[in-house]
Amino acid sequence: MAPSLSEPFSDSSVLIDFVINQGNGVKGLSEMGLKALPKQYIQPLEERMCMTNVQAQESIPIIDMSNPNDPEVEKSICEAASKWGFFQIVNHDVPVEVLENVKDATYKFFGLAAEVKNKYSKEHSLSNNVRFGTSFTPQAEKALEWKDYLSLFYVSEEEAFALWPSVCREQVLDYTRKSEVVIKQLLKVLMKGLNVNEIDETKESLLMGSMRTNLNYYPKCPNPELTVGVGRHSDVSTLTILLQDEIGGLFVRGNDGDNWIHVPPIKGSLVINVGDALQIMSNGKYKSVEHRVVANGSNNRISVPIFVNPRPSDMIGPLPELIENGEKPIYKQVLYSDYVKHFFRKAHDGKKTVAFAEL
Ligand SMILES: *[C@@H]1O[C@H](CO)[C@@H](O)[C@H](O)[C@H]1NC(C)=O
Numbered sequence: 001m002a003p004s005l006s007e008p009f010s011d012s013s014v015l016i017d018f019v020i021n022q023g024n025g026v027k028g029l030s031e032m033g034l035k036a037l038p039k040q041y042i043q044p045l046e047e048r049m050c051m052t053n054v055q056a057q058e059s060i061p062i063i064d065m066s067n068p069n070d071p072e073v074e075k076s077i078c079e080a081a082s083k084w085g086f087f088q089i090v091n092h093d094v095p096v097e098v099l100e101n102v103k104d105a106t107y108k109f110f111g112l113a114a115e116v117k118n119k120y121s122k123e124h125s126l127s128n129n130v131r132f133g134t135s136f137t138p139q140a141e142k143a144l145e146w147k148d149y150l151s152l153f154y155v156s157e158e159e160a161f162a163l164w165p166s167v168c169r170e171q172v173l174d175y176t177r178k179s180e181v182v183i184k185q186l187l188k189v190l191m192k193g194l195n196v197n198e199i200d201e202t203k204e205s206l207l208m209g210s211m212r213t214n215l216n217y218y219p220k221c222p223n224p225e226l227t228v229g230v231g232r233h234s235d236v237s238t239l240t241i242l243l244q245d246e247i248g249g250l251f252v253r254g255n256d257g258d259n260w261i262h263v264p265p266i267k268g269s270l271v272i273n274v275g276d277a278l279q280i281m282s283n284g285k286y287k288s289v290e291h292r293v294v295a296n297g298s299n300n301r302i303s304v305p306i307f308v309n310p311r312p313s314d315m316i317g318p319l320p321e322l323i324e325n326g327e328k329p330i331y332k333q334v335l336y337s338d339y340v341k342h343f344f345r346k347a348h349d350g351k352k353t354v355a356f357a358e359l
Pocket residue numbers: 224246247248249294295296297298299
């Protein structure tokens with residue numbers, strides 16, 4: 001018997017089985033043509049995005065990267081990272097075709113049959129470095145998030161060839177490789193802003209020793225106002241490079257602390273944000289800022305973030321150069337993999353993860 005369209009998932013085990021165990025994801029729910037959002041996705045009032053808290057006049061900085069070493073450009077990058085924690089870059093070195101190709105590849109991956117995508121689920125994936133999933137941490141969440149994803153942790157080209165889905169492998173590798181140039185430019189400028197003028201191999205590895213690329217799919221949602229695509233959180237990365245499509249829905253906490261600012265899609269741009277690891281390493285100078293994604297009632301949306309991270313085995317803390325300069329450390333040294341585990345053990349909870357490293 002087909003489940004009724006009005007309340008097909010009153011039993012949560014039926015929903016979990018359909019969405020998670022069978023690999024249908026929220027995309028599967030969306031495509032059933034549900035008339036109402038299943039109750040498991042209804043967020044408490046305080047977690048829903050209230051459009052009256054949106055500051056429509058404000059915008060995060062948009063920085064032209066044609067001349068990344070122009071002192072004015074350097075200044076705007078460092079100011080954006082300390083004041084907003086978020087900015088968009090235009091005229092950067094990642095070719096538009098590379099961005100278009102990775103977006104197409106994202107649609108191709110999510111267009112595969114559930115049984116095929118499910119080969120990459122937590123249950124079935126041959127490696128922890130390749131993970132198809134839904135929501136954020138379903139086992140720890142009181143309400144689920146309206147998002148499916150494929151997460152690809154880069155180890156080597158050989159591993160990518162052996163384990164990543166072939167429909168998106170080349171496109172993701174190309175996007176990550178081409179973005180490295182921009183990532184290095186940004187990190188060089190940001191380090192210079194801390195008076196750290198030399199990035200040797202050890203420092204480079206600490207700042208960008210590992211990379212994870214996610215393909216995110218936020219399907220069209222019945223009752224988008226009752227749920228979230230991604231709840232309030234800050235990233236655990238050094239930097240995040242985000243490619244978003246033309247739908248919109250990413251909101252960033254404004255620097256007055258109360259309001260939210262929409263990040264408008266700009267064709268060819270990349271959204272850059274500071275993650276907790278850089279906030280900690282910069283001893284609080286650069287800020288990782290809370291952000292969230294709303295669901296959309298009329299469109300599917302995709303985004304492709306690259307999380308630029310320390311290596312799991314790195315100890316992170318305020319950079320020694322800052323302490324040698326007489327700054328008082330506000331964070332302790334923590335093992336990066338412990339920090340990340342702490343983030344993934346709990347549901348999204350705003351900026352609370354960073355307390356793990358506070359002195
Ligand atoms: C949904 O997408 C459309 C098209 O981009 C946009 O105009 C609308 O504001 C979006 N709705 C929400 C709730 O973000």
